[in-house]
Amino acid sequence: MTLKKIHLENFTVFDKMDIEFSDGVNVFIGENGTGKTHIMKLLYAACQSAHASKKIISFPQKIVRVFRPDNSNISRLLSRKAGNGFAKVQVTSGKTTLKTFFDLKTKNWDAEVVGAQVWEKQLSDLTSLFIPAKEILSNSKNLINAITAGNVDFDDTYKDIISMASVDISRGANGALKKKYLEILQGITDGKVKYENEEFYLLLSNQSRLEFQLVAEGLRKIALLWQLIKNGTLEKGTILFWDEPEANINPKHIPALVEILLSLQADGVQIFIATHDYVLAKYLEIKMTDKGNIRFHSLYKKEGNVEIECNNTFKGLANNSIAEAYNKLLDEVFEQTTKG
Numbered sequence: 001m002t003l004k005k006i007h008l009e010n011f012t013v014f015d016k017m018d019i020e021f022s023d024g025v026n027v028f029i030g031e032n033g034t035g036k037t038h039i040m041k042l043l044y045a046a047c048q049s050a051h052a053s054k055k056i057i058s059f060p061q062k063i064v065r066v067f068r069p070d071n072s073n074i075s076r077l078l079s080r081k082a083g084n085g086f087a088k089v090q091v092t093s094g095k096t097t098l099k100t101f102f103d104l105k106t107k108n109w110d111a112e113v114v115g116a117q118v119w120e121k122q123l124s125d126l127t128s129l130f131i132p133a134k135e136i137l138s139n140s141k142n143l144i145n146a147i148t149a150g151n152v153d154f155d156d157t158y159k160d161i162i163s164m165a166s167v168d169i170s171r172g173a174n175g176a177l178k179k180k181y182l183e184i185l186q187g188i189t190d191g192k193v194k195y196e197n198e199e200f201y202l203l204l205s206n207q208s209r210l211e212f213q214l215v216a217e218g219l220r221k222i223a224l225l226w227q228l229i230k231n232g233t234l235e236k237g238t239i240l241f242w243d244e245p246e247a248n249i250n251p252k253h254i255p256a257l258v259e260i261l262l263s264l265q266a267d268g269v270q271i272f273i274a275t276h277d278y279v280l281a282k283y284l285e286i287k288m289t290d291k292g293n294i295r296f297h298s299l300y301k302k303e304g305n306v307e308i309e310c311n312n313t314f315k316g317l318a319n320n321s322i323a324e325a326y327n328k329l330l331d332e333v334f335e336q337t338t339k340g
Contacts, residue, residue, distance in 0.1 A: 014038075019297060025271045029296065044062075048062045050122075060102065129160075131240070131243065143158075187256075245257065245275065298310070300321065
């Protein structure tokens with residue numbers, strides 16, 4: 001099952017927002033503070049709540065755990081504009097819709113939920129992954145226990161990705177497509193990931209072992225992708241959320257990263273990305289063979305509100321903060337060149 005759309009009312013920076021998604025790759029762009037990560041965290045919380053029947057977590061509780069409002073109070077996520085009395089979040093997958101409502105009087109995560117039973121029944125086998133912008137595997141030792149005990153303050157996306165990278169659910173030999181992914185990623189990192197005693201290591205091709213803390217952060221992010229593919233958590237039917245995948249990655253590796261993401265999409269993985277990077281966004285546009293399987297979502301501010309524009313091409317966006325910044329740079333380079 002894939003996510004089809006989201007509807008928001010009076011939630012954080014959004015007054016009212018409706019977004020329809022591609023079954024393939026969805027790319028969120030926009031200036032800081034326009035809610036790119038907020039949308040992905042809401043979608044991730046909805047995916048995770050599909051397992052509530054297994055006594056894992058409810059939709060509003062997971063929202064609280066990925067946003068971390070003060071005192072774990074979901075009412076803190078209500079839009080702060082005067083006159084906004086309630087918030088609504090509605091996520092649709094196929095013909096199934098999950099809704100939650102809350103207002104200023106809602107305590108903790110005691111928000112009203114509609115459609116949870118059907119949602120859990122139809123999406124109970126769904127696997128979802130959220131890769132935060134900040135690499136975290138290098139701090140994995142004892143981190144989950146520390147978070148659970150309340151000794152450190154990380155939102156659930158960090159705890160969850162450590163857990164998903166730590167397990168091994170793969171069965172049998174690697175298929176041809178998985179081998180292709182792993183070979184590309186191993187070529188970038190020059191090694192494989194090993195998990196031992198609650199810590200991650202990079203096993204280099206010369207058989208030496210490096211603690212993750214000693215590996216460049218960009219390579220650690222690539223190594224994380226290697227591990228998720230290798231251990232079977234990132235495969236057909238998975239929904240992947242990745243916040244700023246380009247952060248700290250050498251630009252020369254972006255084409256290989258795009259190749260893997262588009263291959264995962266072709267193999268049945270729905271992908272959501274938030275980015276500020278022109279190279280990543282443009283490569284996704286020109287390398288996607290089926291333009292119907294990619295959708296760009298541009299969030300922008302207008303008269304104090306956050307608006308959205310969606311298009312199947314990056315260049316087709318009229319409100320494109322990445323392209324505007326890139327074009328401004330080119331203009332300044334050209335101006336300096338002509339002066340020289």
